[in-house]
Amino acid sequence: MTATVDELIARHRPTLDAALGAIRSREYYTRFPENAKAYPAEAKEQAQAAFEARRGTTWSLGEAGADGTTVGGEISPYGFELGIGYEHVDPDVLLPAMQAALPAWRDTGGEARAAVCIEILDRLNARSFEVALTAMHTTGQAYMMAFQAAGPNAQDRGLEAVAYGYSALNAHPDKAVWEKPSGRGEPTRLAKKWIAAPRGVALVVGCNTFPTWNGYPGLFASLVTGNAVLVKPHPFAVAPLALTVEIAREVLAEAGFPPDLVALAPEAKDEGLAKTLALRPEVRIIDFTGSNEFGDWLEANARQAQVYTEKAGINTIIVDSFREDEYKAALGHLAFSLSLYTAQMCTTPQNILVPRTGIRVGDELKSPDDFAADLAGAVEKLLGDDARATAILGAVVNPFILERLDRAANVGKTVLATRTVTHPEFPDATVRTPLIAAVDATDADVYTHEWFGPISFIISTDSTQDSINVYRDSVKAHGALTAAVYSTSEDVIAAAEEATWDAGANLSINLVGPIYVNQSAAFSDYHGTGANPAANATYADHAFVAGRFRFIQSRRPA
């Protein structure tokens, strides 16, 4: 498998060029097929065997600084202990080793680093079924979603970050002759040289629900721009990132680079390792996905680092009017958005704004109650069969979701109660259907904070214009990853867009097909905007990558 850097460049330059083209057009592009049938028939079974073989063992990555203790304790949301141990590392040993690895990685240049990154992604892709199992049994995603989101979709996001990083590194040549004319006599000539110097060690703080999809943009953006990357996984979702780091280290070593350029730092129970690492002087970049509380703490305290955060927001749908022939499809579509992965996505809609004067469906006027009943019916229909329901819902990721569902049962008027679903394959899995409650726009104390999980509110407003105002104010004050509007009026759509430009969300308009408001596609859709409190960055643009390295210059007479 060993390949020289030159071989890797030759192998992956076409992919890099295709990805560079995609970020310039932001048209459809993917390198990693999300259709499981595109993968070898035997891969799925092999992955199952590999996953089972991991259980009951310690997963050693051979990192500098392994301190002889083992941590772990992941429990599958499908109801069993993973039984995988991970080697705990001593930052005082590991971080200097990572720093020592930087010059070789810097000096090999951006094209070589991009090729190494793409090789890592390709090998991750070949292991996508194994990635899927690690993701399923840490996040609770259903198998097929875990395959797509943690596998090919995450890999595409990683490749997108590689392309942006490479593009930023190549803003200008690494050498130039500067020739300043002189009125009389010879011009002044200086030979200039630039090097893209990394900031240092980059810390990726992983999340419980999308450890790879939300982790790869920062990981690959930092790696391609010359940094070393230390991955601190969420203690409930270590395995997907351990597999990622293992493959990255393999590829680095084979290509002749120090494997400690990418390392995993799993934590002991209640160790609070992310805080410790985030304040280390060696750590100059942090990518974090998770709670507002810790994201805000990082932004305030990890001042030696560039901090990129994706935190919580409140996603809103403005419902104004539907074409009669699209209403049913829209309800089914919305029901799916509210159900997918038990709404444990930072992109799931929570607040659905409906004018109390009613919405038009063709020639008919529907009250908020009518609409709520229709939507509840669509969810019930979608999730009526337990086997089908579990394939959409997956499992409840942690007990906080259940607590929140209990509290939500007493809020407003319950339009649709949550229901316990029995998983046909994993009887110990906790599976719950969404709860929908109706409230009034005046009940701002209810709906102006995030209820992470399968809880949404149908909120009666004074008018669609009032809905747009509520939406705008909410995004500005509380943030949002996504937003949507349903209207047959171009004026309403334009007003919703204007509010969106102002407040800084990403808006989906009249979606009824197979792309959902919760989903963003690498190379085309931005995830987060960096313009509202839910995130200070987006996946991915030049702002996401340009601060991860610095051009350093020398000049001399030519």
Next chain:
Amino acid sequence: MTATVDELIARHRPTLDAALGAIRSREYYTRFPENAKAYPAEAKEQAQAAFEARRGTTWSLGEAGADGTTVGGEISPYGFELGIGYEHVDPDVLLPAMQAALPAWRDTGGEARAAVCIEILDRLNARSFEVALTAMHTTGQAYMMAFQAAGPNAQDRGLEAVAYGYSALNAHPDKAVWEKPSGRGEPTRLAKKWIAAPRGVALVVGCNTFPTWNGYPGLFASLVTGNAVLVKPHPFAVAPLALTVEIAREVLAEAGFPPDLVALAPEAKDEGLAKTLALRPEVRIIDFTGSNEFGDWLEANARQAQVYTEKAGINTIIVDSFREDEYKAALGHLAFSLSLYTAQMCTTPQNILVPRTGIRVGDELKSPDDFAADLAGAVEKLLGDDARATAILGAVVNPFILERLDRAANVGKTVLATRTVTHPEFPDATVRTPLIAAVDATDADVYTHEWFGPISFIISTDSTQDSINVYRDSVKAHGALTAAVYSTSEDVIAAAEEATWDAGANLSINLVGPIYVNQSAAFSDYHGTGANPAANATYADHAFVAGRFRFIQSRRPA
């Protein structure tokens, strides 16, 4: 003079394209000639008359929020009061007016904004002699330096920022059709739209010594990316930025935009206005040049904003060896570097590292004492004639410089004492020549902090390798804007470069000609790196502009 936006685009697109080409090649480019002879013969006299006419008056810019009080009190370092008053503004009125101006500026698009910015720069250029007088009599720069640095050179830095901003805005088209193939049946088509949304109001906190050169990069980077810009000048250097803001407002109004997109906020004595403005929620970007103390405060406290700082550093020269035929030129060159604008530049060298075993000049070995005496002699020769000396030195910008010179007289061994020079034209100007002291590398408490002003140290080290280590450690710990090495050995140069890549300074090698280590050229040399404590950004690269706006998206079925 009124021009439509379309006319401005047609007029300035070629300049924009040339500037875009320059930032991609980083070869020599300038739009604004620094040779005063390139300007109309009568311009200089007209400027003198305009400057005189300002004195004794209140400079009204017609801004929203003028609160009826007048502030001012600038005193020329050449020994007279400017007597110019400025209208004080109420941020509670001005900031909402600036915010209200944003949508029109955003919606006109990047090409129109770039054209407006270039028109502003062109008009500033036509007023370069007036700019020069305002700069001379606030910063103390000599007339010709004030002309070049505050006029055309600053204007080129502004254009460079426009080019980077425009380039970042145009990373991809503002519309695309995304077409995802489907195994069976029709592909899914979404029409996507992106808008580059500004962050809000950008605050430029001006400095005393280079109000335009250090102010324009942030000002124009923010403006071209769609923000409104509020300029808070240093209370000792208001006039150059008042003139800048006046011209910007003129151009904006003529092109049909709200002039409050650019405004000046001069402060009352001891008002501490920068702190007040920096914490306003409307202020989402801050560009600051000045002290470490306030820069660090901004980074720690102005958390609602992107903060770009250029603070203090310690600039170092590693002296190893010279070609015999270049030694004299090098001494004269270094003498000029140490004297230009009384070393009141953030780029002036302070620490000159010389191995105590001596340096080679051709076949000769010179001790640190020999080298110190040679350098002192070169400075004395350069500044021997008072008229010539004042043309290089300008005037002392503020009394802190004199205090520091007094303290430095008692440090180490004085190699060259400072001397008072009488200005032939302005007898009340305070003009002083540089002080050079010799110390040992063990006297780290002396030379590891900045002595802003005409104070430098010749520091005896154990060896050139020791010098390189001292240099590397100093840049990492205390920052630097510039660095230089003089050596005939390619090994030494390579080692100095390697230390530079690691520590993150900008290095000049064996400069002896008309380009000095203190100088950086727009479109080619970076000023600061963002990689050491002296600055968290550089003029200018994509990292300097990419975070000043956000792409916001909508998508709908196509």
